[in-house]
Amino acid sequence: MEIQNIRLPPLSLVTFEKTFSNIPHHFQLDDVLAVLVVAAVLSTLWYLGLFWEKPDPHLYKLFERPQAHMTDAGATKGTRDIGEKLGQIGADVVIFWGSQSGTAERNRLSKEIRQRFGKKALAADASDYESASIGNIPTSNLAVFIVSTFGEGDPSDNLQDLWSWLETAKGTPFSSLKYVALGLGNSNYKYFNAVVDVVASKLNTLGAQCLLPIGKADDAQGQTEEHYLDFKAALFQLFKDKMGFEEHDPVYEPAITLVEDNSLEPIDVYNGEPWSPNKDRKTARIMSPVHSLPIKATRELFDDSKDRNFIHMEVDLSEYPGLKYKTGDHLGIWPENPKPEVERLLRSLGKLSAASSPVSLRSLDEETKLKVPTPTTLEALFGNYLEICAAVPRETIASLVQFAPTSAAKDVLTAISNDKAAYEKLSDSMYLNLGRLLEYTAPGEGAWKDIPLSLVVEALPAMQPRYYSISSSSVVHARQIAITAVVSDKKMQGEAIIPGLCTNHLLGLQRSFLGEPGSMQTTINAHVRKSTFKMPASMAQPIIMVAAGTGVAPFRAFLQERERLSKMGREIGRTILFFGCRNEKQDFLYANELREWASIPEMSLSVITAFSRPDDGEKVYVQDRVKECADEVCDLITDKEASFYICDSAAMARDVSKVVGEQVQQRLGLDEMRLREFMDKQKRIRRWQQDVWG
Known part of the structure; x- marks a missing residue:
């Protein structure tokens, strides 16, 4: 709407008298005042309407943390100088984690450094500090750079400031800096681990000294965890050989606590309904809220396919008027873990009888953010909110050793956590998720009842959505989304099969919808993610x-x-x-x-x-x-x-x-x-x- 610039005549006593000279005599003063009040309100609303579309430059004040402006006695003043920060907290190591996510992983590494060596390690977001201040890190300290590569050799969002600064920096401002670096990437992409190569090259040019060969984790064959463990082993050896750190056996320190609370009403408990952590502004712009979407139609694309299921599924958006999509967008589906696997894990932990009891979770330190909703139940926790079907990494297996219920279980866990070949041999012969590992090393209900539940929750990754390209047009089907999926089961040596979590979840829903025996669930927890994968604006363009x-x-x-x-x-x-x-x-x-x-x-x-x-x-x-x-x-x-x-x-x-x-x-x-x-x-x-x- 175009708003014209209208000039109003100045209000004076003369204009006031002329305006009201023709008012009938039966009007009282109260009537006149009432008219004036209404006129004033309408005028104010009209005036504000002129600026309704203009953003308030001070609006951000409403969202600022009030504690940021409070000065408590003895509080440490925040600093953007990383060298000064390390001195304030007495840290010996700083870990710069350049990733779109990775908060839990970088906290995991800093926590293990403290547990094994008794040294403080700061897990730092590079964007929180002035890039030039990296040169102020004392020569007795070590900087660890763990950075991901995206797209066309691009760094993560939180590494952009450092990336830009390194492009223009001159001289040798990092002559006292000692560092090691690990890249996270995928060799199927053209610019495999390009970011860590560029960062290391720039740091060296600016005078820094790299104390280890550059590590490069490759996710092309799912080897990121193993490559990270190789890098960590070399890093810990460096601590002992070059920095004089003394290593001792780690003792588990819980980062969260779980408390059973039967006073809670069922309505207060998360019981598997859609939930996702708080999103930052960028994520919120491209992702819709998670909704439970009804399945409208589904079919097999190949009825005579012998070894694979091809699923076409359509979900209905009618119940959520605000949920929209555009052609080319993605549907993020939140899968559920199979009930047999949930029961297997609960049985080993001795928690089958308490599966539906409410539990509350709480973080024990500032660095640990809860990755699951609370309060909830163990059944929902292991069924909906944690990835219990994921392969167990060797690092997690090592953390179980101290809680092994038998000497035989301890020997097996120690062997496969220390020996990569032994771990790979076992992984190739069986479906090695946490529940099956516990059952394999110490069978029987409640065999692992003494393991802290907090360790189990911390070790398991949070459930993540699986994304599918939407196979319907928003122009043709505005209130309906179609997806296409092939059920992906990975066959191992012998008879072992690792079922695809989300595609088998979809297959189960399809069978339920088509009337086969089993669960009657016919909804999917899902959200829409905006995509840039779009057709040209002109349909005449080839x-x-x-x-x-x-x-x-x-x-x-x-x-x-x-x-x-x-x-x-x-x-x-x-x-x-x-x-x-x-x-x-x-x-x-x-x-x-x-x-x-x-x-x-x-x-x-x-x-x-x-x-x-x-x-x-x-x-x-x-x-x-x-x-x-x-x-x-x-x-x-x-x-x-x-x-x-x-x-x-x-x-x-x-x-x-x-x-x-x-x-x-x-x-x-x-x-x-x-x-x-x-x-x-x-x-x-x-x-x-x-x-x-x-």
């Missing part, structure tokens, strides 16, 4: 899509939307879908829909398949098909301003990107530098987008 398996999900949504708009008379640009799967009979997802859309002339769609396990002929992958169609693909990218999309594994995306880059380079005659500039520009202007994982 698009090229590359997918394998369930990676076709967002492209089904794209094509569903383009079909609807074509029927409304909108011009649809050239559209190509490269789709890879095993073969046409096993997992050619949405084949009938794709063929129907390809038959509509107005959609200008070509569906080009690549079968890796064909009934006859040689295996072909999507990058091979892209190369075969390189002439049209390159023409669309370089001359027709086409948008290029990839959705599937990071490894596939890397192979496809390589093929396209080579073909563009060849046709445009670019050297490596100019090719990278071209590709970077495509990504910057959103004409090259990837939605990939693993």
Whole structure:
């Protein structure tokens, strides 16, 4: 709404007399005053309306912590100088953790340093301190940098300030700094652990001394935990050899307490309903609240598939008017742990009879934030809020040794926690979650009854959502979301199988919805996460899509939307879908829909398949098909301003990107530098987008 600038005449005694000279005599003074009051209120509201859309520059004051302005006697003044901070608290080690999350992990490392060596370690967020003050860290102290790499070699949000400062810093301001560094990354991505390489190089250039080889954890094969343990072992050896720290056996110190409280009413207890920790502003902008969404429809995409289940599921948003999504967004699903695994863990802990009793949790120190809701029950805690089906890392196994109920159990736990080969052998032969490990080392109900519940809760990670690309268009189905999933079970040596937690949860819900015996639950705890994986604003702009398996999900949504708009008379640009799967009979997802859309002339769609396990002929992958169609693909990218999309594994995306880059380079005659500039520009202007994982 446009607001015009209106000038009001000044109010004076003369205008007052003229205004009220014609008021009938039967009006009393009270009537006049009442009219004036109403007029004043309306005028005020009108005036405020002029500025209703303007933000209040002092609004942030309402959200400031009042204690930040209080000065208690003896309180330590906050500082942004990390060297000064270490002196104030008497810390010998500072751990800079550059990750989108990782709070629990960095506190875990600082806590273990205290337990094993009796030394204070500060777990620090680099953004809380002036980057230049790192040079003030005493030479007798050690800095530990543990940093993640994201996207195109980007640092985490909380490392951005240090990252920018390192780019421009000169001289040798870090000549007294001694440090070690570990990178967290995934070798399936092009810029594997690029951040730790850049940070270490810059620190060295500024005069710092690195005391250990740079560690690089690789999550491509789920080895991050093992690589972290290797790094930690080298770090602890450094403490003993170079810093004179004396190591002793750690004694468990609880960070939280659990208290049974039967005075609580059921309505006061979290019993499995949606819950997630408080979000920061950035997270809140891109994620909706978690809701319990009713399943509206579901079906198997391949009824005759022998070894895999392909699930198409649709959930209804009608009960939540404020919950919306856009084509290309993700649905985050919060799974539930299987009841047999919950009962197995409770049985070993001797808590089956107390499973439904209310318990309250409380943090015992400032650094530990509760990762689960409280009050709750053990049944809900292990069923909904903690990842009890996750593989048990060696570090957790080591923490169980001191509570082993028998000498035999202690020997087994000690062996597999200290010997990586022994741990891997056991992991390959059985489904090694916490409940099964306890049962394996000391069978029998209540065998582990003396282990502190606080240790169990601290050791288990919080339940995390699993994200699925939405396979429906918000233009076509505004109040309904579709997802596509394949049930993923990992087969181990022998008969062992590790079931995919969320996909098997969806499979169970599907069977319940379709009327098979079992649970009657027909809702999913889920939330919408905004995505930048979007079609161009103009439907006339060409698009090229590359997918394998369930990676076709967002492209089904794209094509569903383009079909609807074509029927409304909108011009649809050239559209190509490269789709890879095993073969046409096993997992050619949405084949009938794709063929129907390809038959509509107005959609200008070509569906080009690549079968890796064909009934006859040689295996072909999507990058091979892209190369075969390189002439049209390159023409669309370089001359027709086409948008290029990839959705599937990071490894596939890397192979496809390589093929396209080579073909563009060849046709445009670019050297490596100019090719990278071209590709970077495509990504910057959103004409090259990837939605990939693993």
